[in-house]
Amino acid sequence: MPQFSAPQILTANDLLSGEVVYHTKTGAWSCRHKDAAIFDQPNPAADCLKEIIQNDASVVSPYLVRALPMHFREAFRAAGPSNRFIGKQAGHT
Amino acid sequence: MYNYTVFDKDFVATRAAQFRDQVQRRIEGTLTEDEFKPLRLMNGLYLLLHAYMLRVAIPYGTLNSQQMRALADIADKWDKGYAHFSTRQNVQFHWPKLRDVPDILEALAAVHMHAIQTSGACIRSVTADHFAGAAADELSDPRPTAELVRQWSTDHPEFAFLPRKFKIAVSGSPQDRAVTKFHDIGLRLVQDATGAPGYEVSVGGGLGRTPMVGKVLRGFLPRADLLPYLEAILQVYNLIGRRDNKYKARIKITLHEHGLEDIRQQVEASFSLQRARFDGTDQDILARIEADFMLPAYKTAPISAFERQLANDPSFRAFSETNLHPHKNPDYAIVTVSLKAHGATPGDASSAQMRVLAEIAARWSHDELRVSHEQNIILPHVHKGDLPEVYKALQAAGLATANIGLISDLIACPGMDYCDLATARSTIVAQSIALRFEALKQEHTIGPLKIKISGCINACGHHHAGHIGILGLEKAGVESYQITLGGDGSQNATIGKPTGKGFSSDEIVPAIERLIEAYLLLRHSASEAFLTTYRRLGPAPFKAALYSAKERKNEL
Numbered sequence: 001m002p003q004f005s006a007p008q009i010l011t012a013n014d015l016l017s018g019e020v021v022y023h024t025k026t027g028a029w030s031c032r033h034k035d036a037a038i039f040d041q042p043n044p045a046a047d048c049l050k051e052i053i054q055n056d057a058s059v060v061s062p063y064l065v066r067a068l069p070m071h072f073r074e075a076f077r078a079a080g081p082s083n084r085f086i087g088k089q090a091g092h093t
Numbered sequence: 094m095y096n097y098t099v100f101d102k103d104f105v106a107t108r109a110a111q112f113r114d115q116v117q118r119r120i121e122g123t124l125t126e127d128e129f130k131p132l133r134l135m136n137g138l139y140l141l142l143h144a145y146m147l148r149v150a151i152p153y154g155t156l157n158s159q160q161m162r163a164l165a166d167i168a169d170k171w172d173k174g175y176a177h178f179s180t181r182q183n184v185q186f187h188w189p190k191l192r193d194v195p196d197i198l199e200a201l202a203a204v205h206m207h208a209i210q211t212s213g214a215c216i217r218s219v220t221a222d223h224f225a226g227a228a229a230d231e232l233s234d235p236r237p238t239a240e241l242v243r244q245w246s247t248d249h250p251e252f253a254f255l256p257r258k259f260k261i262a263v264s265g266s267p268q269d270r271a272v273t274k275f276h277d278i279g280l281r282l283v284q285d286a287t288g289a290p291g292y293e294v295s296v297g298g299g300l301g302r303t304p305m306v307g308k309v310l311r312g313f314l315p316r317a318d319l320l321p322y323l324e325a326i327l328q329v330y331n332l333i334g335r336r337d338n339k340y341k342a343r344i345k346i347t348l349h350e351h352g353l354e355d356i357r358q359q360v361e362a363s364f365s366l367q368r369a370r371f372d373g374t375d376q377d378i379l380a381r382i383e384a385d386f387m388l389p390a391y392k393t394a395p396i397s398a399f400e401r402q403l404a405n406d407p408s409f410r411a412f413s414e415t416n417l418h419p420h421k422n423p424d425y426a427i428v429t430v431s432l433k434a435h436g437a438t439p440g441d442a443s444s445a446q447m448r449v450l451a452e453i454a455a456r457w458s459h460d461e462l463r464v465s466h467e468q469n470i471i472l473p474h475v476h477k478g479d480l481p482e483v484y485k486a487l488q489a490a491g492l493a494t495a496n497i498g499l500i501s502d503l504i505a506c507p508g509m510d511y512c513d514l515a516t517a518r519s520t521i522v523a524q525s526i527a528l529r530f531e532a533l534k535q536e537h538t539i540g541p542l543k544i545k546i547s548g549c550i551n552a553c554g555h556h557h558a559g560h561i562g563i564l565g566l567e568k569a570g571v572e573s574y575q576i577t578l579g580g581d582g583s584q585n586a587t588i589g590k591p592t593g594k595g596f597s598s599d600e601i602v603p604a605i606e607r608l609i610e611a612y613l614l615l616r617h618s619a620s621e622a623f624l625t626t627y628r629r630l631g632p633a634p635f636k637a638a639l640y641s642a643k644e645r646k647n648e649l
């Protein structure tokens with residue numbers, strides 16, 4: 001497990017649509033990056049990930065990622081492809 | 094074209110039905126993702142950055158108008174109205190939903206297509222020269238061989254779990270347009286001194302992390318020995334190929350570690366056992382396949398309309414100069430349709446464009462289309478007298494860009510705009526270079542040049558084989574682009590050499606511009622292509638154009 005160096009968010013892809021989703025405060029998944037719950041501490045983050053891996057079959061490949069600054073890969077995941085205006089940035093799912 | 098037999102039809106229909114059941118079980122939760130993933134990959138279904146991606150096989154890049162229309166329908170009904178033609182002569186849909194994929198596979202099966210073996214550690218969809226069966230310089234059509242290899246390798250029980258993926262390419266011309274030397278096995282159709290047909294078999298070529306040029310294992314393999322010889326190579330590889338480290342698992346590393354002579358001995362030993370198992374049935378099948386690839390019934394008609402248009406229309410003349418290739422029949426031409434309109438994503442076609450291509454193929458190209466590994470679409474058999482009309486139809490669909498073989502005809506993998514393995518974007522670089530040189534109005538002055546761009550070290554964009562290669566990496570949290578020079582994917586296969594430190598996304602286009610400025614000053618004449626100048630002078634003057642004296646000193 002990578003070292004916990006900064007606040008993190010939990011993200012995955014939705015099983016049915018494949019869409020990028022974010023784990024929210026209520027425990028639901030949102031397709032909007034701004035809804036992501038932020039973990040300030042490593043243990044709750046790791047526990048939440050573990051719980052999802054074990055019990056949440058609605059998503060695929062969940063992982064924790066630094067909340068800010070956003071890595072450019074995460075920025076593309078949050079917005080959609082940069083070569084076509086057809087992802088989340090266009091309000092599409 | 095090859096016509097599916099009852100066996101083929103049953104096979105793909107059964108696979109589609111099986112996958113429907115597997116998807117259902119995954120959605121219900123009786124299959125975990127760990128259990129489901131290998132099953133979906135076997136059916137070409139990946140999960141990329143934003144969505145699932147379905148990779149559909151177009152064996153040896155050949156398809157007919159009905160198949161192209163079906164792909165357009167899939168793009169409209171289950172995707173976002175376009176498709177991406179890849180450097181493996183396949184087509185990819187980047188936005189399918191899991192529930193819809195079984196329906197897509199059924200729609201594909203209805204037109205004799207599938208997504209089998211487009212992923213996984215198996216023998217992948219076989220590729221071939223995209224001008225096969227049409228090129229004037231061709232010795233013999235590579236597609237019957239490619240189809241035989243496809244049938245032999247599909248669901249081959251012994252080779253379903255190889256150490257790593259395995260790619261076979263076939264070429265039938267002295268001009269190698271199928272990049273055979275960069276495949277796990279490259280087959281070139283040749284003749285021996287008596288004129289008997291056979292193959293030159295190269296092994297261990299590949300790009301990726303450790304690029305290698307394939308080495309000739311057999312200079313001449315008699316035609317009837319092909320399948321037992323392939324069995325022998327695959328058996329040896331399956332047995333001694335490394336499974337402990339996926340970066341060392343391709344046959345190129347096996348060959349490198351064991352040496353050509355050792356591998357040759359092992360293959361020959363295995364071959365002598367295999368040969369007896371083949372009783373000639375494969376050759377009967379090959380003969381039947383060949384009947385499916387008979388030359389179309391060419392028409393005899395005047396070509397005066399073509400000549401008139403050439404004389405009167407400069408844009409048609411420019412298109413004819415770059416996008417036509419000599420056909421076996423002097424009254425015909427091979428038309429390459431560029432999927433690289435300046436600023437477009439290389440390899441992408443809208444569903445409307447795909448329908449236009451299908452229509453043109455049905456009317457004017459004996460119902461045939463090809464996908465090239467350079468991410469263009471080929472109309473292989475167009476009578477010259479029909480070219481003005483074909484050109485008009487292409488123009489109306491935004492498909493008449495006259496840039497084949499020029500700087501803007503660059504190839505680029507999907508990169509970080511789609512691919513989960515990417516370390517940087519590649520399409521944006523392709524788009525920016527194309528737009529820049531279009532604005533400079535320089536591409537015809539520059540002449541033949543192949544730029545190839547990959548979004549990570551896996552090299553799906555063949556960057557090592559580009560005259561100029563660009564590899565997107567991540568450096569200190571930002572995209573960084575490394576340039577290689579002197580690569581060549583032809584029969585003179587060469588691996589490009591890195592120039593030095595990478596360039597940021599803002600710097601990469603100006604860097605390419607400096608390279609081109611240097612080339613234009615250095616070339617002997619307008620007829621000396623970039624690669625020739627590079628080979629004559631070596632990297633030094635190009636590095637001088639790329640880097641300051643201080644940067645070059647630090648490199649030493």
Ligand code: SF4
Nearest residue numbers: 506512515548549553
């Ligand atoms: S080269 Fe890398 S980024 Fe490009 S398609 Fe292949 S794996 Fe993805």
